Amino acid sequence: MATPRATSSTAIRVVPRDAGVAAWSAAAGAGDMLGTVPYGRNVWSTRGIARWSRYEDGAMTAHDPQRRAALVRALVEIVAERGLDAVSVREVAAHADVSIGAVQHHFRTKSAMLQAAMEDVVTRWAAELDREISDDPPKALRLIAHRLVPDRSDDADSRVWLAFVARAAVEEELAAVHADSMRKLEDSLVAGAMTGRSAPARQRRTIADEMAALMALVDGLTVAVLVEPDRMSPRRARTILDRHLDHMLAGG
Amino acid sequence: MATPRATSSTAIRVVPRDAGVAAWSAAAGAGDMLGTVPYGRNVWSTRGIARWSRYEDGAMTAHDPQRRAALVRALVEIVAERGLDAVSVREVAAHADVSIGAVQHHFRTKSAMLQAAMEDVVTRWAAELDREISDDPPKALRLIAHRLVPDRSDDADSRVWLAFVARAAVEEELAAVHADSMRKLEDSLVAGAMTGRSAPARQRRTIADEMAALMALVDGLTVAVLVEPDRMSPRRARTILDRHLDHMLAGG
DSSP states (O other), X not given: OOOXXXXXXXXXXXXXOOSSOHHHHHHHOGGGOOOOOSXXXXXXXXXXXXXXXXXXXXXXXXOOHHHHHHHHHHHHHHHHHHOGGGOOHHHHHHHHTOOHHHHHHHOSSHHHHHHHHHHHHHHHHHHHHHHHOOSOHHHHHHHHHHHHSOSSTTOHHHHHHHHHHHHHTTOHHHHHHHHHHHHHHHHHHHHHHTTTXXXXXXXXXXXXXXXXXXXXXXXXXXXXXHHOTTTSOHHHHHHHHHHHHHHHHTTO | OOOOEEETTEEEEOOOOOXXXXXXXXXXXXXXXXXXXXXXXXXXXXXTOOOOEEEETTBOOOOOHHHHHHHHHHHHHHHHHHOGGGOOHXXXXXXXXXXXXXXXXXXXXXXXXXXXXXXXXXXXXHHHHHHHOOSOHHHHHHHHHHHHSOSSTTOHHHHHHHHHHHHHTTOHHHHHHHHHHXXXXXHHHHHHHTTTOOOOHHHHHHHHHHHHHHHHHHHHHHHHHHHOTTTSOHHHHHHHHHHHHHHHHTTO
């Protein structure tokens, strides 16, 4: 376990990933990974947002984990149904049937709530991937890509993701969290793709661009499935994704 | 000119595109196109959102075009700087230095304002493309793709686009406008790609999926440039886009 790292008034505990996703982790270097899930399992950081354990002034605050989880669920439901605009401390309190003070005790701002919701989404994705992941890098790559594109246009997790990135575009703190773990996601995809190979720097850059293209394609398909499922059905998105992966894995 | 088409209490005038972008329009069928720009030029609908001329009860309302444009500019500036959350009728009124009543006269809701801002973005993009477009379909495809990915991480137009799609994910009216013109964008890209060819239905579907993949890649790269320019610089996005286009246009 790493020591809490101070960032202004808060500290972030960076927990090295030490289990699962073996094919990727060996090459990527476990110490470079972020992310924990409940029940003591460490997982890969998917969709770029790792699981952070936040401390106030270096120590745990007296947050009630069950209440915190209920508030996050309330936020996810509101965002999924009505979008981020509908979220307010008052609205979350009403939805979760707690006092406004209780919400404020757990989350100081709407952005902090959204960040917690995004962490919740990613934690569940990561746990799922950790169960399914294979020792076969191409297969793992396909699993990850497929998992990240929603299979329903009203998928709550993906709506939270879209609300998160839209907000991150104008909010530095959210952007920093997102950027940091997208970088790590790309690095570990590259490491996975290079398992067993020693490639020159130029080839590594090409592979990195391919992985970044895949991540961008996944994100663009996600937006399309969410907003225009008649044109971009989840099934069509998967067809497009598979064709892209086929070309990429064939070295095309 | 088409007759105004009634949609509940408003009507939308669909203006057929009849000039420019010749290589695409011939195959796509001009009557299927939406989109007008100022100065009487008809253009291709880019980024999916066409230029709509809105009427109240089938007739022009007494909107002041200059004031309306100033309000849209105010909204774009607020969204670009602080995001959609910061937008309110009060805020737009203050930013544009007009009364709240004047804002309400021109835009009934925040969504109506956002839609107008998105139309403004697309109109400018379309006008730019119309100036640059070639009779060479692959070249045109590359121009369009490059134009749609922002060349700055603080690009106001792209931030408005991201705010728009995030909201469209939970708001049917915005989603319908977006979906309709994304469908037309895909159709005209396919038509352009098939210029001079008569392909069997199966091949047409493959080409459609290729164009949809390109659109998704462009959108995903846009998100990355906006939110994490350190990993995804505008320059890197263009490298990735060009590599994708090279493969696609080589039939790979």
